[in-house]
Amino acid sequence: MTAREHDPARRPAPTTGGGADGDAVVVTRGLTKRYGRVTAVDDLDLRVAAGDRYGFLGPNGSGKTTTVRMLLGLVHATSGEIEVLGRRVPRHAKDVLPEVGALVEGPGAYPHLSARANLRLLDAAGPARGGDPLAPDTGSRRTRRSRIEAALEQVGLTDVGRRPVRAYSLGMRQRLGLAAALLRGPRLLVLDEPTNGLDPRGIAEIRDLLLDLNRRGTAVFLSSHLLAEVELFCTRVGVLHRGRLVAQDDLDALRGPTGRTLVRVDDVDAATRVLGLPAARTTDDGLLVLDDLPVPEATAALVRGGVAVLEAAPERRTLEQSVLGLTS
Amino acid sequence: MIGVELRKLLGRPRTWVSIGLLCLLPVVVAVFLAVTGIAPRPGQGPTLLSAVLGNGALFPAAALGIVLPFFLPIAVAVQAGESVAGEAQSGTLRYLLVRPVGRTRLLVAKLVSVLAYTLLAVLSVAATGYLAGISLLGNSGQVTTTTLSGTTLTPADLAWRTGVMVLYIGWSMVGVASVALFLSTLTDSPLAAALGGLAVLVSSTVLVTLDAAGAVRDYLPTRYWLAWVDLFRDPVPWGDVTAGVLVQTGYVVVLLGAAWANFSTRDVTS
Numbered sequence: 304m305t306a307r308e309h310d311p312a313r314r315p316a317p318t319t320g321g322g323a324d325g326d327a328v329v330v331t332r333g334l335t336k337r338y339g340r341v342t343a344v345d346d347l348d349l350r351v352a353a354g355d356r357y358g359f360l361g362p363n364g365s366g367k368t369t370t371v372r373m374l375l376g377l378v379h380a381t382s383g384e385i386e387v388l389g390r391r392v393p394r395h396a397k398d399v400l401p402e403v404g405a406l407v408e409g410p411g412a413y414p415h416l417s418a419r420a421n422l423r424l425l426d427a428a429g430p431a432r433g434g435d436p437l438a439p440d441t442g443s444r445r446t447r448r449s450r451i452e453a454a455l456e457q458v459g460l461t462d463v464g465r466r467p468v469r470a471y472s473l474g475m476r477q478r479l480g481l482a483a484a485l486l487r488g489p490r491l492l493v494l495d496e497p498t499n500g501l502d503p504r505g506i507a508e509i510r511d512l513l514l515d516l517n518r519r520g521t522a523v524f525l526s527s528h529l530l531a532e533v534e535l536f537c538t539r540v541g542v543l544h545r546g547r548l549v550a551q552d553d554l555d556a557l558r559g560p561t562g563r564t565l566v567r568v569d570d571v572d573a574a575t576r577v578l579g580l581p582a583a584r585t586t587d588d589g590l591l592v593l594d595d596l597p598v599p600e601a602t603a604a605l606v607r608g609g610v611a612v613l614e615a616a617p618e619r620r621t622l623e624q625s626v627l628g629l630t631s
Numbered sequence: 632m633i634g635v636e637l638r639k640l641l642g643r644p645r646t647w648v649s650i651g652l653l654c655l656l657p658v659v660v661a662v663f664l665a666v667t668g669i670a671p672r673p674g675q676g677p678t679l680l681s682a683v684l685g686n687g688a689l690f691p692a693a694a695l696g697i698v699l700p701f702f703l704p705i706a707v708a709v710q711a712g713e714s715v716a717g718e719a720q721s722g723t724l725r726y727l728l729v730r731p732v733g734r735t736r737l738l739v740a741k742l743v744s745v746l747a748y749t750l751l752a753v754l755s756v757a758a759t760g761y762l763a764g765i766s767l768l769g770n771s772g773q774v775t776t777t778t779l780s781g782t783t784l785t786p787a788d789l790a791w792r793t794g795v796m797v798l799y800i801g802w803s804m805v806g807v808a809s810v811a812l813f814l815s816t817l818t819d820s821p822l823a824a825a826l827g828g829l830a831v832l833v834s835s836t837v838l839v840t841l842d843a844a845g846a847v848r849d850y851l852p853t854r855y856w857l858a859w860v861d862l863f864r865d866p867v868p869w870g871d872v873t874a875g876v877l878v879q880t881g882y883v884v885v886l887l888g889a890a891w892a893n894f895s896t897r898d899v900t901s
């Protein structure tokens with residue numbers, strides 16, 4: 304069974320993304336990578352739409368980095384197809400990569416040079432524009448200085464001066480890597496564990512930056528092993544488990560209602576007595592769980608029994624529960 | 632990309648430190664010779680040294696003769712071994728490739744950078760040798776120079792012979808660079824690539840002296856390394872120099888081809 308077929312009945316109409324393939328920024332079909340005997344990525348069908356904030360979630364060793372490397376043409380797939388920004392990779396990688404910003408498994412920089420010198424070299428190494436003659440010359444030498452300053456400003460690294468990267472903290476290097484990814488105003492950002500080494504405040508700043516870029520039209524493909532990070536940032540989630548995509552859905556669908564209702568009452572013990580087990584159970588934090596008792600009847604019964612109903616709401620799964628359910 | 636690589640090369644302190652060290656040794660030798668006036672007897676010690684005492688103008692050749700057996704190959708192997716593996720180790724290789732820089736382009740730029748370094752190193756040693764030779768050993772007012780064969784050379788003769796020698800040694804070093812560059816595309820450790828390259832040279836040097844290895848001797852990379860001494864004989868016996876160029880060319884073509892074939896298709900997982 305492929306991920307596309309995963310529990311189709313439960314999938315709601317997509318609210319973000321999921322449109323026609325025409326506006327997809329990343330599509331893979333049957334993408335597989337084997338290193339000798341290890342199957343790092345197994346029959347992956349990804350789909351990231353323009354404008355998505357896509358969270359690629361999976362524990363360590365599940366194949367996230369390998370997938371990202373294949374999307375960028377660094378690693379060659381054993382089988383399967385990849386399209387990035389509508390063009391086949393790796394065949395047309397040189398046409399699409401100018402419009403992609405990437406952070407793969409930590410930043411990389413020449414330690415003896417400053418942040419600015421690193422960015423200058425990196426920018427000068429690439430072509431001024433993509434393979435399409437009509438593509439914007441986002442890498443032009445004329446704008447290099449101002450683009451570098453803008454990228455450093457975006458990631459909050461303006462005041463590092465001439466200090467060599469050798470003297471940077473891990474968080475500062477991560478910011479520099481992000482600045483390098485932003486240097487050319489990419490249409491698609493592919494970020495592999497971008498918040499490694501950042502403090503909570505830094506993580507929040509970067510999240511705000513990415514949200515802002517996304518509002519202005521940049522699609523973000525973010526791989527992470529941190530549920531909370533994906534839950535806070537992404538609109539769409541792909542869950543990877545041992546190289547296989549076990550779910551790909553909108554975040555809201557993955558956190559969908561469980562069909563049960565949680566009720567907050569003033570006296571839980573009295574409420575359980577009134578409704579009787581097993582119709583009503585209590586959660587650890589003192590909420591009443593109604594499994595299949597209709598809410599109006601239950602509340603009426605509670606009020607009749609002298610229990611005040613403070614609040615009643617459908618229970619939602621957390622992303623964690625969904626993911627654990629899918630990967631165990 | 633080539634411009635970027637050259638900027639990286641020239642902007643790195645290590646480039647200049649290593650070249651400075653390469654130049655230092657011949658200067659030290661010249662100082663000792665000048666102070667003591669004791670030259671090695673012909674046939675002993677580094678090539679040509681016995682001839683330079685009365686004749687500082689031969690010292691550039693002697694200087695290259697001093698650094699050629701060890702230091703120059705080490706410097707070139709380290710530089711070439713660093714080329715791709717160094718980018719892998721600093722984590723910059725993947726970012727260059729996704730910038731995107733084509734893999735062939737990157738390899739060519741690395742090769743040009745290594746060639747530039749080699750040329751810079753050889754020329755610096757020759758130039759320092761010349762200055763040290765002239766200023767410390769003097770050219771004793773002679774307009775002509777004596778060859779190893781005892782005949783005399785005009786300064787013009789000496790100049791072209793020295794020029795050919797620089798090119799010949801440079802080309803031998805390109806052979807070294809090819810070995811290390813190829814290894815550099817195989818491993819993500821610059822140290823391993825440089826040491827691998829040196830291991831090849833040391834093995835070759837050992838085998839050249841081994842009679843049992845006579846069958847392959849003429850194809851070993853270091854077999855003709857010292858053939859440039861022939862350039863200072865009269866008339867020049869071109870046989871070994873030509874053979875040396877051909878052998879090196881063979882290694883360079885095969886190894887650079889292998890480096891390209893490997894690097895352009897391999898997975899970059901650094």
Ligand SMILES: Nc1ncnc2c1ncn2[C@@H]1O[C@H](COP(=O)(O)OP(=O)(O)O)[C@@H](O)[C@H]1O
Nearest residue numbers: 338341343362363364365366367368369370900
């Ligand atoms: N170069 C490699 N050679 C062999 N196996 C590898 C290589 N890179 C990754 N793997 C294996 O592939 C699997 C996925 O790794 P990776 O993509 O790095 O996962 P993640 O980024 O999700 O932590 C792991 O089992 C890992 O051991």
Ligand SMILES: [Mg+2]
Nearest residue numbers: 364367368408
């Ligand atoms: Mg990873």
